[in-house]
Amino acid sequence: MSTSLALEKTMTIAYLGPEATFTHQAAMKRFGASLKYSAQKTIADVFNEVAHHRADYGVVPIENSTEGVVTHTLDMFIDSDLKIVAQIVMPIEHCLVGRIPKSEIEVLHTHPQALAQCRGWIMRNLPHAEVIEASSTTRAAQKAADSPHTAAIASALAAETYGLEIIEASLQDNPDNVTRFFVLGRKCSPPTPNARTSLMFSLRHEVGALHTALKIFQKHELNLTKIESRPSKRKAWEYIFFVDFVGHFETSPTSDAIDELQGCCNFVKILGSYPVEA
Amino acid sequence: MSTSLALEKTMTIAYLGPEATFTHQAAMKRFGASLKYSAQKTIADVFNEVAHHRADYGVVPIENSTEGVVTHTLDMFIDSDLKIVAQIVMPIEHCLVGRIPKSEIEVLHTHPQALAQCRGWIMRNLPHAEVIEASSTTRAAQKAADSPHTAAIASALAAETYGLEIIEASLQDNPDNVTRFFVLGRKCSPPTPNARTSLMFSLRHEVGALHTALKIFQKHELNLTKIESRPSKRKAWEYIFFVDFVGHFETSPTSDAIDELQGCCNFVKILGSYPVEA
Structure with missing residues (x-):
């Protein structure tokens, strides 16, 4: 698929945003950096963009090896006619990001999936921090950039995007932490080996x-x-x-x-x- | 079970709190109002209270008929030796609660499960509100009580607890919205019919x-x-x-x-x- 897709220069890829989420990274891993990427607010929006021809393909998370399926993505297939045309498998590395030392953290912003994947680490390292759930790891990083005594669990890319430091890397409780993403299209892929x-x-x-x-x-x-x-x-x-x-x-x-x-x-x-x- | 349990007067029931959550209501539906109830911060804490004999029974949500299983509860059984001794089935009615008319709502606090169960209603009625995820429906109600231009999705009991009005009732997308809760104990229940x-x-x-x-x-x-x-x-x-x-x-x-x-x-x-x- 990669070769044929790379030839279509004007292609747009919708993904679960905002910019610098793990889904964005998965999309870039698959499609390269030269295409047009369109960040969407919700998984439903990614499906809609592809269904209404505003994007050629969509990228959504489907399953994490520690936390299990993303139920909202599964549920979208009940009413949608889109097809899964490829999968992307990517290791997920969560980082503690912010501008303060670990000892000064009072508030921790995190996405519920990241929270679930780092639950053990948080209990051991920041048992007294107030944990506030954010709609994405990127949004969590943005909150950490805006408030004092605050840190976030996010990707290294999100830290870079918001000018934050990586206070500690590899927070995930399971070192073998991998997420599967689906590439959505309007037509089925032809037969391939494997x-x-x-x-x-x-x-x-x-x-x-x-x-x-x-x-x-x-x-x-x-x-x-x-x-x-x-x-x-x-x-x-x-x-x-x-x-x-x-x-x-x-x-x-x-x-x-x-x-x-x-x-x-x-x-x-x-x-x-x-x-x-x- | 109800009869024998009701006789043990000093019994403590741990539940996923804070006060006035749906789990609290389920626990009271099962055990009555006269026992000692102990609100816990997390599902893991409920398991711990029962395992360490600080509570006689624990009550946790296991599955919603619209949103599916509470994966964190399922995962707790992997390492825990506690037993499921009863189940409680309760209809869940989500309300929009606050102190302002619907047209003035800019921010909506909600628990991720409540959000998932009311997604269609929110898209139709409050498409431009900023949705902020809270750790419980009670906590969402508390946030709505503390901030201007803010409402929450919570139970009627939570509205009452925080002095909020019910702006609109029955927000759940599926009218047949029911949650199953498990009662956790340290010993198995004896055989019963059904x-x-x-x-x-x-x-x-x-x-x-x-x-x-x-x-x-x-x-x-x-x-x-x-x-x-x-x-x-x-x-x-x-x-x-x-x-x-x-x-x-x-x-x-x-x-x-x-x-x-x-x-x-x-x-x-x-x-x-x-x-x-x-």
Whole structure:
């Protein structure tokens, strides 16, 4: 994908902003620095920009290896017809940024996901700081730049953007802290080697319905790499399942499994097939 | 459970505070008004109070019918030995609270879960308000009481607690908005009719491992009412599964299914069995 995309010079990439977020960095890692980047306020806005042709592709976070899925991104696929055309995997390094020594910090601004990923560090190092949640790590850095006795958890790039120092690096509790991002487009990607498919389905209300659905994947020897359930938002305690598994939706045996799945589910929606690193 | 618990007069109930949160209301719905309630700052603190015998029971949110699981509560069970002894199901009604008319609101304080449950309403009614995330709906109400041009999304009880007016009621996008809470204890509950069991397990790395595990539930005709996957936090992209299903872990066929499950999983941990309304 990278080669063909690089040729289209006027391409616009919408991403979950503001500037210098981890999503911005993931987008630049994938598409390079020469394209037009358009920061969006919310995940829904990224979907809208692509759906309404104001951007060619969108980049949103989908899952962190410590904190799990970004549920709002999953939920967007319920009503959207956009497709996942690629994934970006990026190590996430959280830093304590500000203009004061650690001992003078009274207030700490942080995004809820960063907070969850650094919870242990905060409890050990800043147990008495007032933690204020921000809408992004960049916004947290900006708050730290504007107020006394204040620091933030943000990326090294955000620190640079707001003229802050890195007081301490690598705050994440799990050193193996990685985030997956999805690249959204309006058309499906063609088959590639090492493809993975994401789809969602809802089940009939029968004992063993989930088992019946998963049996199909086993029969075709398609390893499920992921399963998530989300509320349908239509009826309390009714769920939609999101699964990732090996293969491209247009090639056998993946296509056969999807056909069979359609026979035993209320609905099946293909979210896309995209190459993953082996 | 209610009858026997009501007899122990000195009982202390730890809950996710501050006072007047939905968790506080759920705890009072279950245990009545005459016991000692102890507000905790975090979900981890509620677990700690019960584990260290400073509280007899703890109450934490586990799942909202619109927004899905409270991942931090699920994750706490990975390292905790506490048991789920009961569940409380409560309708959640979010209100816009403050001291100004809707047209004068510039800043809106809200908890991330409340924000997610009222996202559609906010977009339609307060698209230009600055939304600031608070650590609880009560804290959001407190902020609205302290600042001009400011309102909050909180419960009617929180409005009353801070002397605020209800500017508009029922903001939740889904009218069928219900939250499940767990009551945590140090010992398992004995068998009851209409029991449900919650357990967690991790799988061996084999194709179809999840299917093999779920097949056991189907074989014993135990309907799975819920499945969630969470990162193991030990290795990137390694998951722990949480399932809820029909029956008490000490009675057949549920106990047989658990025995078989232990044969095909890396580990299985029973989180508790508790009565549910039919």
